[in-house]
Amino acid sequence: MKDSMKPLSRLETSSIPCTLNGQEISLNVPPAKRLLHILRDDLEMTGTKRSCDIGRCGACMVMVDGVPVNSCLTMAYQCSGKSITTIEGVSAGGMDPIQRAFLEEGGFQCGYCTPGMIISVKALLDHNPDPTPPEIEEALSGNICRCTGYGGIKRAVQKAIEWRREAYESESVHD
Amino acid sequence: MAANAQGVAEAPFVWHPATAAEAWQLKQTLGTEGVYTAGGTLLRTQWEAGLAAMPNHLINVGEIEELHGIHIDCESGTGTLGAMITLSDLRTSPLVHASFPLLTEAARSIAAPSIRNLATIGGNVLSLVGDSLPALLIYDPVLHWHDGSNGLQESLSEWLSTAAVHAAWRERLLIAIELTQPALDSNTKRFVAYHKVGRRDAFTPSVVTAALSVQLDSDNRLSDVRLALGGGQTIPHRLELVEQFLTGKIANKKTITEVYALVVEHYEPKGDAFVPVSYRKKAAANLIASELWKAVR
CATH class of the missing domain: 1.10.150.120 ([2Fe-2S]-binding domain)
Known part of the structure; x- marks a missing residue:
């Protein structure tokens, strides 16, 4: 199997590098896990809100590489190499x-x-x-x-x- | 296996093929256990609604270079949209707007910017009922597939006419959509329109989605008439009989009255519990009639 075809599976433990609010991190999560749950449950960053779960309401909005996306629709592997900004990041330097x-x-x-x-x-x-x-x-x-x-x-x-x-x-x- | 509060599994394997050939080979190996995924927005909605089970394997086609890119040749009036182009790319591309303006308008009307930043034109097409389809149908679209051999090209209209009943295409990988701008004869002008009518602006299946392109001479005589309708669970299609009726006619009150009746008679939408077939027919006919009226005003 070629390296490019190696699956990121739930068994892998440290494979999704990204930047969160300016800090480089590695997400050790199942690759299809929703960004919303990673933020709220794993990282305890509860500023991002959960509501409809299907991208309709916008309560879970975050920025990925500067554009808004619904974190309930975004899977962990889709964050690989990306820069994520949450509401906590917006106010990191004081109230925006x-x-x-x-x-x-x-x-x-x-x-x-x-x-x-x-x-x-x-x-x-x-x-x-x-x-x-x-x-x-x-x-x-x-x-x-x-x-x-x-x-x-x-x-x-x-x-x-x-x-x-x-x-x-x-x-x-x-x- | 991990699950969210709705019980949807979140732990499939995710494969990252680098080429269309690798992706296709994976799909052949995995069979129904594996599903191609691009933006994943529609899939997520289906998983959450219980319309489809999350598969054991996702084949992420986002890293395949040949699926990316907008290539438009303004001189020949042709263009190719990679299947991975996001709806936001379509919405904001000045090249697309200049050559295929109905696509810009269609992209504007689908969901919201945050979803358009993930959702792709390929996914919208393969849903069979996406609201980009009526706009695409105006531009003589040809689908380019990877099928494990030398590639397969197929008109979007032909594919749509059988895709709901023949599932063989699900084994292939959509690479790109080729489009051709309608030519403009001398001493004529072109009028185009795209309209979506729904119970809400977005996030609910439309009642009717209509795209129209006509050429008019100085007497308002119509030629090169292209008309596509869809909306809700109706698979979009061109209304060739209505196009033929309008071709060569002068767009006036009589013609518009006649075309209204013709659309009501020949358009066959799918109804549902909220909006019956009869209402959809009238809504479609009204849209076509009003746009033709605007064209000659």
């Missing part, structure tokens, strides 16, 4: 302006969907700092909120865009 915008604009009520929302907004703004309203709607179309509604969330995104723009302009002036 996107999180502050959600707080100030009332972009949450129970808060269960909020980590996933924050991840989707961060992925959007990192890629497109000045999105149009349709682009914001598309970016958040995989995140469902079932208690506070979307008005506050949209305001929070607009506020985050403003703050990031102001921060950029301020940096440009000082350069």
Whole structure:
């Protein structure tokens, strides 16, 4: 059997290298195990939320190589060599302006969907700092909120865009 | 064996072939115990819903280089999409948008960005009911398979017409989808439209998914009419009889009224407990009629 065809099986113990929130790690898990369960159960990082389990609600959203993916749909082997960012990673250097915008604009009520929302907004703004309203709607179309509604969330995104723009302009002036 | 809270096993072997030949050989060896997997989003949904059991072996085709890449020749109006191209790649590729705009719109309407970052065009096609299919059908698509020999090419329309009853294709590996842009005659314009009608914007099977491409001259005379319908559990297909009816006709109120009746009569969707066949027929006919109206406005 060629090396490239060697299976990653549940019997292997240290075979899935990746970066988690900037730290290089090796996942010693069954290769088809869901990233959601690895994060919450194995690594005890419970900021990523479990809800629908089929990629519909967005509560379990994480970034893989800078783009949002549903961790309930992502299998361990699909993370090999990738860079994963969870909500814990977003706030590692203190509260992210996107999180502050959600707080100030009332972009949450129970808060269960909020980590996933924050991840989707961060992925959007990192890629497109000045999105149009349709682009914001598309970016958040995989995140469902079932208690506070979307008005506050949209305001929070607009506020985050403003703050990031102001921060950029301020940096440009000082350069 | 490990299982999640729903009892779905999470410990199959995962194989990582480097070439299509290796993947195909694995599938022959493993038989029904092994399943090709790309993004895995549809498979996961099926496992969770109990529609399919998680197999003992997954054959990850994501590392096979020949399944990747978008190759478009603007001069000849042809293109090839690797089966591993994600729906996000389709959604954001300026080349795809310039040459095959209905695919950009189809990709935009499927699920959400986070799923499109994993899900592939190959998986959407092989589901038999994916919403990329009506858009693809407009571009004379040809499927390129690896079948253990020199490769097999087959028109998407022909494959769709028998895929639900003949399962032999499940042994093959889809490599790429070849597309051809409709040519544009002089003194004509082309009108294209893609529409999905559903009980929700996404995440639920659509009631009707329609793709349309027509050429119009200065008198609004129609030519090179291409019309594909699908949605829900209906396997998408071109409506050749309606295309023939429209070809050479001037698009006006009379023609549009007649084509509405023709679609209601000849389109044969699959109904379900939520949306009966009669409703789907009318929704499809309304979509076609309204788009033709927009084309001549």
